[in-house]
Amino acid sequence: MSKTILVFAESRNGALRRVALEALGAARRLAGKDGHVHAVLACFGGAADEAAALLARGADVVHIADDPALRAFAPEAYIAALGAAITAVRPDALLLGHTALGRELAPRVAAANGAGHIADVIAIETSDDGNDVLFTRPLYAGKAFERRSFVSGATWVITVRPNNLPATEPLDAADIKGTAAELPFTVPPLYTAVRSVVRRAGGQLDLAEADVVVSGGRGVRSAAGFEPLQAMATALGGAVGASRGACDAGYCDYALQIGQTGKVVTPQLYIACGISGAIQHLAGMSQSRVIVAINKDPDAPIFSVADYGIVGDLFEVVPLLTTELQRARA
Incomplete structure (x- = not known):
């Protein structure tokens, strides 16, 4: 059975986020052979490159909402743009990334349109005829999983976790046969206004979308202790993260925090350096494909979830590994 699927293509600094392409891939599979996939871009000043990238990845129509109110994130303006796209497309489902922005928009859009909402989807299963679709999402910090579906006749609103769907x-x-079109919409009164954005962790890969994450805990002992971790991350083309303990100790910015009260990551490779493995931290990284733990304490809880463990001083082990990685890449 063919469907019409709408994707909210989130971008940052004029570039599509990878989760937007992952949502587009899920939309293409949900739509079926004869279905249609639409994407909506919210921007100010044009989005020709992003629209071209979406069309090159299989979007049938890209709707561009271009307005000064969309320069920075204003919930009311973004919801109005999404509402206009929903009215124009009448989709069977709306897909968004399970990002900070997607988590704010999805429930509001679902409530405004009387739609069902399933959040943080990590897998989608469809029957051969496409009529039955099951969505898998983690529960209890990844200790359990549930499979959910929508009732017949309901519009779907789904957020997909980054780094989980192809x-x-x-x-x-x-x-490439798709087209881009301007999406007219009316900006409602805005209750908040963003005057400026201060980026305290600029220039780094987005933690949620990085294929490799090298994280440090209290074991790094200081802000300077993150330097060898940054060198390893650079050698692997990855990003640097941290436990809450390291952030609370002032060793790094809270933007790097991974865990129950921080960011959730699912990279291909997660390297935990000097992290004991408290349950709050495991909640944010336990679904990583491969986990490597480096810790002096052989009884540290992190080893219970690690695929590979190294008992040793991170200040000795990490530089040695980095040197070998750099040699191998050279």
């Missing part, structure tokens, strides 16, 4: 592959130039 993104669509680029099409050959001859196969």
Whole structure:
């Protein structure tokens, strides 16, 4: 059974976030062979490159909402843009990334449209005829999983966790047949206004979308202790994260915090350095594909979830590993 799926294509600093392409891939599978996939971009000043990237990945129509109110994130303006796209497309489902922005928009849009909402989806299963769809999401910090579905006739609103679903592959130039169109909408009164944005962790890969994350805990002992971790992350093309203990101790900014009260990451490789493995931290990284733990304490709880463990001083082990990685890449 074919469906019409709408994707909210989130971008940052003029570039699509990878989770937008992952949501587009999920939309393509949900739509079926004869279905249609639409994408909506919220921006100010045009989004030709982002629209072209979406069309190259299989979007049938890209709706561009362009307005000064969308320069920075204003919930009311973004919801109005999404509402206009829903009215124009009449989709069977709306997909968003399970990001800070997606988590704010999805329940509001669902409530405004009387739609069902399933959040933090990590897997989608469809029957052969496409009529039955099951969505898997983690519970209790990844200790359990539930599979949910929507009742018949309901519009779906779904957020997908970054780094869990495959993104669509680029099409050959001859196969790109989609179009981009301006999306007219009315900006409602705004109750908040963003005057400026201060980026305290700029220049780094987004933790939620990084394939490799190297994290430090209280064992790094100081802000300078993160320098060897940054060198390893650079050698692996990854990002640096931290436990709450390291953030509370002032060793790094809270923007790097991973855990129950921080960011949830699911990289291909997670390297925990000097992290004991408290349950709050495990909640944010236990679903990583491969976990490597480096800790002086052989009884540290982190080893219970690690695929590989190294008992040793991180200040000795990490530089040695980094040197070997740099040699291998050279």
